Structure formats: C-alpha cells, structure tokens
Amino acid sequence: MIKHSFLCMVILLVSISTAVFAQKGGPRSGYNFTTVVDLKTTPVKNQQSVGTCWDYATLSFLESELLRKGKPVYDLAELYVAKNAYFEKGLRYVQFHGKTNFSEGGQAHDVIDMIKKYGIVPEEVYTGLQYGRDFHIHAEMVAALQGILDAVNKNPNRQITPVWTKGFMRYIEAYLGDTPETFTYEGKEYTPQSFAASLDLNLNDYVELTSFQMYPFYEEVELTIPDNWMHARYYNLPIDELMEVMNNALKNGYSVCWDGDVSHNGFSHPNGLAILPTNNPEEMINAEIDKWTTLSAKDRERKMQSFESPVPEMKVDDNKRQFTFNNRQTTDDHLMHITGMLKDQNGTIYYKTKNSWGEDRNPFGGYLYMSEPFCRLQTVAIMVHKDAIPKAIRKKLGL
Numbered sequence: 001m002i003k004h005s006f007l008c009m010v011i012l013l014v015s016i017s018t019a020v021f022a023q024k025g026g027p028r029s030g031y032n033f034t035t036v037v038d039l040k041t042t043p044v045k046n047q048q049s050v051g052t053c054w055d056y057a058t059l060s061f062l063e064s065e066l067l068r069k070g071k072p073v074y075d076l077a078e079l080y081v082a083k084n085a086y087f088e089k090g091l092r093y094v095q096f097h098g099k100t101n102f103s104e105g106g107q108a109h110d111v112i113d114m115i116k117k118y119g120i121v122p123e124e125v126y127t128g129l130q131y132g133r134d135f136h137i138h139a140e141m142v143a144a145l146q147g148i149l150d151a152v153n154k155n156p157n158r159q160i161t162p163v164w165t166k167g168f169m170r171y172i173e174a175y176l177g178d179t180p181e182t183f184t185y186e187g188k189e190y191t192p193q194s195f196a197a198s199l200d201l202n203l204n205d206y207v208e209l210t211s212f213q214m215y216p217f218y219e220e221v222e223l224t225i226p227d228n229w230m231h232a233r234y235y236n237l238p239i240d241e242l243m244e245v246m247n248n249a250l251k252n253g254y255s256v257c258w259d260g261d262v263s264h265n266g267f268s269h270p271n272g273l274a275i276l277p278t279n280n281p282e283e284m285i286n287a288e289i290d291k292w293t294t295l296s297a298k299d300r301e302r303k304m305q306s307f308e309s310p311v312p313e314m315k316v317d318d319n320k321r322q323f324t325f326n327n328r329q330t331t332d333d334h335l336m337h338i339t340g341m342l343k344d345q346n347g348t349i350y351y352k353t354k355n356s357w358g359e360d361r362n363p364f365g366g367y368l369y370m371s372e373p374f375c376r377l378q379t380v381a382i383m384v385h386k387d388a389i390p391k392a393i394r395k396k397l398g399l
Contacts, residue, residue, distance in 0.1 A: 027270070027272055027307050027308065027362075027363065028272055028369075029308050030310070032344060033350065034343050036251075036343060038339070039064060039250070039253065039254075039339045039340055041063070041255065041339045041354060042060060042063045042064065043359075044355070045078070045356050046357060046358030047078075047136060048136040049135065051138070052105075052106065052138075053336070054106040054110060054111070054259070055081050055106065057108070057258070057259075057336050057337045057354075058108045058110075059076045059078055059081065060257075060337040060354060061255055062076065063075070064339065065201060065385065066201070068255075071199070071200075074199070077123045077127070078123075079126060079128020079129075079176055079177075080118075080126040081118075081120065083176045085110050085114050086145065086172050087172060088117075088230075090102065090145060090148075090165075093153075094149060094152055094153060094160070097153060100229055101226045102146060102229075103226075106227055107208075107228055107232065107259065107332075107381070108206075109208055109232045109383070112203050112206055113230065116203055118179075118192060118193075119191065119192025119193035119195060120192060120195060120199070121183060121192050122195075125180055125183045127177070128177060129177075130176060130177045141172070141175040145171065148164075148168055148171065149168075180192065183195075205386055206383055206385060206386070207386050207399070208381050209234055209235045209242055209381065209382055209383075209384070210235070210381040211236065211241075211242040211321065211379070212318075212321065212322055213318050214325075215236045217237060217238055219236060220235055220236075221235075223380075223381060226332075235397050235399075238318055239321055239376055241393055242382070243376060244390060244393065245382070245388065245389050245390065245393060246375070246384075247341070247349075248389070248390045249384050250340065251341070255339050257384070258336050258351075258375075259383075260375070261329075261330045261332065261334070262334045262378070263331070264276070264377075264378060266374060267374070267378075268307050269357060271362070272307075272363065273371075274368055274369070274370040274374045275311065275371045276313045276316070276374045276376075277312065277313060279312075310344055313373040316373055316376035320377060321376070324377060330377065330378060330380065331380070332381070336354060337353065338354075339352050339353070339354050340352030342369060348371055350369040350370060350371050351369065351370045351371075351372075351375060352367060353367060353369065355368060
C-alpha cells in the first residue's frame with residue numbers, strides 16, 4: 001500500500017555529515033554520532049512471534065530498492081512470501097526424506113525465489129491472519145505442518161500419494177489465507193505475478209556474499225547453515241572485502257540486507273546498539289588502552305555493560321571469524337536491513353540498522369547502530385545489488 005510521506009521513515013542520502021546526539025543520561029548518552037549516509041526506507045514493522053525475520057528484512061530491502069529507483073512507497077506482504085516458502089520447504093523436506101530443515105527460519109534468497117515463482121502482493125491484500133487473532137504467531141501451524149510431513153515421510157501406504165501436496169497447502173492457507181488469483185490495487189487489477197512484474201525489479205541483480213576461510217575465496221560456495229534449506233550458493237570474500245562491499249554499497253545509495261548473529265551480549269536492541277566490547281588490551285582497537293587499563297575491574301565491567309558511551313572493541317580477522325563459526329558462537333539467527341552509516345567521536349563506523357521488532361521496542365524507533373567490529377565478527381551473509389559491489393571485487397567474482 002502506498003503511504004503518505006509523513007508516515008515513511010524516509011531520509012534522503014546526505015552528502016555532508018550531520019551530528020546525531022543521544023538523549024542525556026540514557027542509552028547512547030555518551031556517544032556523539034555523525035551521519036555519513038542515511039538512505040530512503042519504509043516504516044519499521046513488527047514480526048511479532050514469528051521466526052520469519054528473513055522475510056521482513058528482505059522485503060524491506062526490496063522496498064528500499066524501489067525507492068532508490070524512484071518508485072513510490074510500497075508495503076509488500078511478508079506473509080504471502082512466507083506462505084509459499086512453507087510450502088516449498090515442505091516439498092524439499094519430503095524429497096530429502098526428512099533429512100533437511102523445516103522451520104520458520106530462512107534466508108534472503110528465499111524471498112527472491114518465492115517472488116520469481118509465485119509473484120508478490122501488497123500487505124493490504126494479504127495479511128496472513130486467518131486464525132482469529134491480529135498477532136502473528138505460527139507455532140501451532142508449524143508444529144501441525146511438521147506432523148503432516150513426518151506422516152508422509154513414513155509412507156504408510158508404501159507409495160506416497162500425489163495429493164498430499166494439495167492437502168499440505170490447504171492447511172497452510174487455512175491459517176494464512178488463500179492465494180489471491182486477482183486483486184485490485186490503486187485502481188488496477190493484478191495477479192500476484194503481474195504485480196511483481198509491475199515493480200520492475202530485476203531479481204537476478206541481487207547476490208548474496210559471505211566470508212569464511214573454510215571455503216575458497218572469490219568462488220560461489222554453498223553456505224552450510226540450517227536455514228539455507230535451498231542449498232543456495234554465496235560468493236565468498238575475505239572479511240576486509242566483505243566490509244568494503246557494505247561500505248561501498250551504502251556510500252553509493254544501495255542498502256544492504258544483513259544476516260548474522262545477535263546472541264552476543266554486545267547486542268542490545270533496547271539500548272539501540274550492537275558492539276563488540278573487550279577487556280583484553282591485546283584485542284583492542286580504537287581505544288586509549290592505557291587509560292582503559294587504569295580503571296578498576298568493576299568500573300570497566302560497568303562501563304562495558306552500560307551501552308552509554310564508547311568502549312574498547314575487539315579486533316576481528318578471518319581467523320577469528322572462522323573460529324567463532326566453527327564453535328557455534330556465530331550462527332545465523334537474525335536478518336535485518338542496513339540503511340545507513342555513522343561515525344562516533346572516536347571514528348568508529350556504525351551501521352544504521354532497521355530491525356523488525358516494532359517501533360516501540362527501543363527509544364530509537366526500532367533502529368539500532370551496529371559497530372564495524374560487531375559486523376566484522378557477527379555477519380554471516382549479506383545481500384546487495386550487484387552494482388553495489390566495487391568493480392575490482394566484481395572482477396574477482398566474475399560478475
């Protein structure tokens with residue numbers, strides 16, 4: 001649905017820096033942020049109690065792509081994409097005899113692939129709320145779907161019937177709603193496929209990149225994480241170059257769909273920050289180490305947990321990333337949408353990040369700032385428009 005401009009969290013990309021000051025005495029109160037980039041985006045949404053952050057983050061990313069291309073504000077239907085992804089996951093689960101993932105989780109490419117196959121509709125056409133509540137929660141539905149899939153996999157008839165897929169989709173649609181064959185939007189009639197075509201997005205322009213030593217760099221690799229149920233392939237880069245892609249994208253007007261780990265204790269959505277604090281002087285960067293080490297252990301701990309002012313953060317290289325991925329300290333547990341870049345008073349870069357936990361879950365309208373060290377360690381993958389990748393890196397990737 002096209003919104004009026006005053007409802008949109010839309011700020012033009014700025015070419016000069018603007019100071020951003022935090023509220024005195026609260027979260028980020030000791031930070032002095034300067035805006036480097038702030039891109040157009042759409043309002044923050046709330047995924048509530050569903051594990052489909054991948055859906056919310058990627059559609060927000062595509063909505064920003066539409067704004068970048070001069071299109072009006074669109075509100076695309078997350079649950080329409082999720083409905084089709086549940087169905088496709090179920091097919092894959094049976095094809096793999098139950099030896100693959102079936103859950104609410106997913107990846108950014110799921111959205112691209114579902115739109116290619118099933119089209120897309122506006123939120124006003126498909127809310128995904130058919131179960132007597134105005135609150136998104138899929139636990140009962142997913143448990144029931146799992147039961148159906150497990151029953152089919154047991155193959156009690158000794159021959160799987162050709163109709164189980166119809167029943168499976170009908171069960172999904174009982175909870176989320178029927179697929180609209182046609183609908184009217186802004187006075188025009190569409191099918192999901194024709195509406196997707198009307199957006200004029202070339203979905204083949206979007207690529208995913210990752211960064212792990214266990215794969216060969218500059219090649220396409222299958223990222224071995226549970227939510228990559230489609231066994232999709234990602235371009236693998238050293239972490240320095242992955243960060244270069246993110247920075248180049250933002251500085252050239254392209255936002256970034258981010259996948260990573262938010263279980264680290266430096267991630268605090270209520271405080272609007274995601275940082276990578278360290279007490280170890282050997283790990284520190286951008287810090288006055290001598291000054292920091294003169295503080296008592298109690299004062300250091302209090303400051304590191306306060307999220308009020310900058311603290312020393314950890315140096316992260318490819319070895320560190322691979323180590324935390326191998327021991328499962330870094331997993332793919334959340335996707336969000338990066339829409340801007342800032343610097344603090346020490347010169348540390350932060351990424352303005354749109355979460356999908358509603359506008360009222362923190363004092364910052366549902367946004368948070370992820371520090372560069374945090375992103376260097378906790379990023380699992382990103383999606384960008386291929387034109388957002390620096391030319392030298394594109395050449396290495398064969399794009």
